[in-house]
Amino acid sequence: MLNISENKILDRSHFDHAESLTMTVATKQKKRRVRILFVSCCVVFLILFLPWTQYIRSKGYVTMLQPEHRAQTIHSVIAGRIEKWYINEGAFVSKGDTIVSISEIKDEYFDSLLLPRTQLQVQAKNLSALSYKEKVKALESQIEALKRNNILRKEQARNKLEMAELKVESDSIRFEQAKVNFEIGVKQLGRAEKLYEEGLRSLTDLETRRLKFQEVQASVISAENDLLSSRNSYISAVLELDAIDNDFRDKLSKAESDMFTAQSSQYDAEGSATKLENQYSNYEARTGFRHILAPQDGFIAEAIQVGLGETIKEGDQIVNIVPSNGELAVEMYVSPVDLPLMEVGKKVRFIFDGWPAIVFTGWPRISNGTFGGVIVAVDQFAGKSNQFRVLVAEDPEEEPWPSVLRVGSGADGIALLNDVPVWYEIWRQLNGFPADFYTRKEKEQIAKGEK
Known part of the structure; x- marks a missing residue:
């Protein structure tokens, strides 16, 4: 019913006996439901425009x-046998605390005096290298002395050669003079014999002239011998000068060969010493690896390797640690x-x-x-x-x-x-x-x- 007219049927008669008509009458409760439904629809419509x-x-x-603060596993750097545990699971450890100690299982590391003996080997090799180094210095000094001596000897030989040249020249002049005297003596002897034959000179004068001629002839031979001797001395001086260079090259080659041999031995000793020092450092570092240390502050979460006397390999997992700060x-x-x-x-x-x-x-x-x-x-x-x-x-x-x-x-x-x-x-x-x-x-x- 639309309820348009002011004359209402409900005022004239009652619908008590008409159930269907009673249902069409709007009650207060039904009006309230309609209002609630209307308000709900409005609220839902407004909600549709709210920000989501x-x-x-x-x-x-x-x-x-940070990656360094995440849970991590601590590994063993060396192979060994577990000797002692210093912590329990769940315990707090500071950076550098010892977690577990292990002992060596390889025979080359069993020596308890391994580090001191290796240090002695290093010192011996260093001394050997030092000795070879000093030998190289001595040979270098010897080579320098040979070079200086060679300069002086060559200077001396040149002077001697020059003296030989001058003596050859002097002897050649004397020889020429002797030859001239010989020619004059021959002529004088011929005139003396002619004068003797003519009776102008005595036999004594002739014999005296012959004696002088023998002396002149002897002086020619002596001058020639001196000239030949001077020439031999000159040749000897030239050979001696050449021999000085040859002897110097031989001695220099031998000294340099000894020096290079000493240098090679020195470098070999230094290389061996460096190798031993590296080996010593490895031994020293390996000694520190016998104790597994906490890399940072944290809590021990789980012990992966347990017990005493258990053998572990390089890189085996030991414990899990959870950093405490981060x-x-x-x-x-x-x-x-x-x-x-x-x-x-x-x-x-x-x-x-x-x-x-x-x-x-x-x-x-x-x-x-x-x-x-x-x-x-x-x-x-x-x-x-x-x-x-x-x-x-x-x-x-x-x-x-x-x-x-x-x-x-x-x-x-x-x-x-x-x-x-x-x-x-x-x-x-x-x-x-x-x-x-x-x-x-x-x-x-x-x-x-x-x-």
Whole structure:
């Protein structure tokens, strides 16, 4: 009934006996329901225009932000046998604390005086190298002395050669003079014999002249002998000068050969000494490897090698240690379709295992029990599960993460994206479209470009 007229049938007659007519009469309760329905529709319509934060939800776990602060395994550098444990599982250790000591199992390291004896070998080799070095210096001095002596001997030989040349010249002049005297003597002897035959000279004068002629003849022979002797001396001086160079080259070659041999021995001794020093350093470092030390402050999580007397190899795992200091972070994994939405600096909300939370995913501001984070790194390649790892650190602008949070705890990550109306998000979900990739600034730039 429309109730248009002022004359109402209900005032004239009652519908007590007409159940169908009674049902058409509007009661106060029905009017209230209509109003509630109308208000609800209005509220729902208004809610459709409220801002909704798009998100990507992913599972992850708590880890350390810096790689050096993450849980690590301590290995044995050398092979050995476990002798003593100094800690228990779960104990706190400082950097440099001894965790376990091991003993040698290789026979070349059994000597208890290995380091002192190796040091003695190093000293002996160094002294040997020093001796060869001094020998090289002595040979160098000898070579320098040979060179100086050779200069003096050659100068002396040149002087002697020059003297021989002058003597040859002097003797040749005397020989020429003797020959002239001989020719004069022959002529004088001939005149004396002619005068004797003519009776102008006595026999005594002739004999005297013959004696003088014999003396002149003897002087010619003597001058010739002196000349030949001078020439022989000159030749000997020339040969002696050449012999000096030959003798110098022989002595120099022998001295240089000895010097090079000494240098070779010196270098060999120095190389052996260096090798022994390297070996000594290796032995000394190996001695330090017999004690497994804590690389940093942390807690012993698990002893992988147990017992006493157990033999281990090089590189075997000994214990697991969890560093005690470091900044916590969360490793979360996203699918490839969501990777373009992950950027360094974007906000992420977390729900940690063991901490109750009331979450309104689209309205993070009214959520309770969640903790804030900031993306600090995104992997450039997918892992074995075909998902990309995203590393999230604590947001300094948000409430700090729980102090009792431990590495390995589970975390439910909610990566916050753009703010869109609720109706847009419902429409996107119904159509299966991905989250909005563009930022608000990029949208405005795109809109300006289209205009």
